[in-house]
Amino acid sequence: MKRKAILFVALVSLVAFFASANTSTAKEDFAIGESIDNFTMPDPNGKEHSYKDSKGKNGTLIIFLSAQCPVVKQYNDRINEIAENYKEKGINFIGIYSNVTESVEWVKEHSAENYEFLTLIDKDHVFADKLSATRTPEVYYFNAKDILDYHGAIDNDRSGTNITKQFLRTAFNEKLSGQEITQKETKAFGCSIKRNKS
Amino acid sequence: MFRRAFCAVAIYCCLAFGIFAQKPASKPENTSLRSTTPKIVQIDELSIIELLKPNKKPLLVNFWATWCIPCREEFPDLVELDKEYKEKIDFITISLDDLAEIDRDVPKFLNEMKATMPAYLLRTNDENAVIGSISKDWQGGLPFTILYSEIGEVIHTRQGKIKPDIVKAKIDRLTARDHRTKKKPPCSTSGPAKVVIPAETNQ
Numbered sequence: 001m002k003r004k005a006i007l008f009v010a011l012v013s014l015v016a017f018f019a020s021a022n023t024s025t026a027k028e029d030f031a032i033g034e035s036i037d038n039f040t041m042p043d044p045n046g047k048e049h050s051y052k053d054s055k056g057k058n059g060t061l062i063i064f065l066s067a068q069c070p071v072v073k074q075y076n077d078r079i080n081e082i083a084e085n086y087k088e089k090g091i092n093f094i095g096i097y098s099n100v101t102e103s104v105e106w107v108k109e110h111s112a113e114n115y116e117f118l119t120l121i122d123k124d125h126v127f128a129d130k131l132s133a134t135r136t137p138e139v140y141y142f143n144a145k146d147i148l149d150y151h152g153a154i155d156n157d158r159s160g161t162n163i164t165k166q167f168l169r170t171a172f173n174e175k176l177s178g179q180e181i182t183q184k185e186t187k188a189f190g191c192s193i194k195r196n197k198s
Numbered sequence: 199m200f201r202r203a204f205c206a207v208a209i210y211c212c213l214a215f216g217i218f219a220q221k222p223a224s225k226p227e228n229t230s231l232r233s234t235t236p237k238i239v240q241i242d243e244l245s246i247i248e249l250l251k252p253n254k255k256p257l258l259v260n261f262w263a264t265w266c267i268p269c270r271e272e273f274p275d276l277v278e279l280d281k282e283y284k285e286k287i288d289f290i291t292i293s294l295d296d297l298a299e300i301d302r303d304v305p306k307f308l309n310e311m312k313a314t315m316p317a318y319l320l321r322t323n324d325e326n327a328v329i330g331s332i333s334k335d336w337q338g339g340l341p342f343t344i345l346y347s348e349i350g351e352v353i354h355t356r357q358g359k360i361k362p363d364i365v366k367a368k369i370d371r372l373t374a375r376d377h378r379t380k381k382k383p384p385c386s387t388s389g390p391a392k393v394v395i396p397a398e399t400n401q
Contacts, residue, residue: 070265134357135339153326153338159296162323189294189325189338192268192358 029132032184035146039127041096041120044108051094054118058090058176059143061168064128065095065119066136067102067110069191074158075137076114082154083117086172091141095119098128099136101194125195135190141171149175152186235308236316238293238300243322243331249290250332252346256287256353256372258365261320261332261342263294264303269341272359273311279362280315286373293319294340347372 038052054060063079066072083093095115097107104121111119122128131140141150150171157163171181241249250259260276262269280289291313293304300319308317322328329338335355336342345354345368354368 134337138338156324156326158325164323165326167326186326187329187336187338189329191266192339194267 030130030140030148030151032148032151034148036142036148041122041127043118043120044097044104044111049118049120054092054094055142055146056087056090056092057144059092059141059149061086061091061093062131062140062142063093063095064133064136064138064193065097065111065115066099066191066193067097067106068099069136071158071190072136074160075154078154078160079137080114080116082168082172083115085169087117089172089176091172091176093117096122096127096133098122098125098133099194100125100196125193128193128195134193135188136193137190138188139168141168141175143175149181150184153188156186158189235305235313238304238308238317238319240297240300241292241318241320243320243324243328246292246318246320246322246328247331249292249318250346252348252350253288254348256348256369257346258283258287258289258369259344259346260289260291260360261294261336261340262291263340264299264307265295266340268359270307272341273307273313275360275362276315277311277313279365280313282366283369283373287369289315291315291317293317294325295319297321345369345372347375 036051038050040048040050042048051060061083079093087093095111095117097111097119102110107119107121128134133140137154139150139152139154140148143149150168152167154168155163156165156167167183167186170183174181250257258279262273264270276289276291283289291308293299295304297319304317304319320328325338329336333342333344333352333355336344336357339357341357341359343354343356343360343365344352345365347353353372354365356365
């Protein structure tokens with residue numbers, strides 16, 4: 001009887017230990033220098049796309065978007081302009097919709113109206129959780145070797161009228177000219193990604 | 199005749215005075231339509247530095263925007279906090295709405311919420327720099343709430359909706375500490391004992 005009780009306590013302790021270890025791992029941010037594994041997600045029309053088949057030869061920009069966020073709306077023209085400018089230079093854009101509050105139909109309409117690049121639907125924000133993305137617009141630049149090389153904001157002024165720091169363009173230009181990216185991380189101001197209540 | 203006329207004029211004057219004197223008092227004040235929301239003051243990346251310096255009291259600051267759904271959802275809790283701790287702390291709200299909303303959606307929403315805490319709108323050319331300067335814990339999402347002690351230590355930060363019980367507990371500990379540290383013993387040579395509350399974030 002005593003032996004069974006000891007075994008039970010040991011088992012409970014072990015389970016508790018692993019549970020806490022898993023929780024702390026999940027909270028850690030996806031950091032600069034980490035590499036991304038291949039992933040597959042559907043576009044708003046339901047067609048599956050893989051990262052491997054969608055990435056650019058000089059890297060890929062993952063950008064978290066929202067159909068309802070006013071900050072994304074303010075950035076849309078700039079996002080499209082940068083996507084177009086750098087597509088020619090081998091950097092592809094992939095937009096990700098992770099908000100649980102936005103229906104597929106809504107996203108489909110928003111994507112078709114606003115973006116020329118590939119957009120994907122991140123059901124139940126699994127991918128946002130993987131990258132620890134919390135805001136829209138928030139960008140992650142993975143270089144040609146699939147390593148996170150820049151994370152954060154597009155520029156330093158959401159209104160677009162007084163931009164003094166072009167964070168994303170600067171990172172791209174430095175990378176494309178063979179230099180190390182000077183500022184690899186900035187803080188993206190925007191709307192929070194709406195998640196399922198846990 | 200003259201006497202009668204004088205009396206009539208005197209009575210008329212008395213009546214008229216009485217009516218006019220009573221008129222303002224008889225009209226009920228329409229308090230329901232009166233805004234209690236303070237005027238929203240525009241600030242920039244320089245003036246916010248001064249604003250975030252506590253003035254002999256703990257300071258609670260909430261960054262929000264009218265377009266931010268969680269910000270709107272948490273506002274009733276903030277108004278309650280303000281009511282409960284009005285005498286003990288200073289509490290300000292800083293909107294990150296577009297400047298055009300300074301006399302439109304921002305006061306409209308604050309008025310709906312019956313929010314009376316001093317309200318500001320931040321207009322900056324470098325949001326990234328401001329966010330970074332306010333707290334390392336602020337990733338740029340809204341709402342963001344920060345509690346400073348009376349000497350400017352960061353006691354608590356929260357990106358996302360606040361948990362009122364946690365904020366209240368922090369304020370209670372902080373104000374109890376202020377009370378203890380301010381109350382000097384009459385013959386003390388060593389001064390009050392130093393109580394350290396560690397800064398805690400995102401709880």
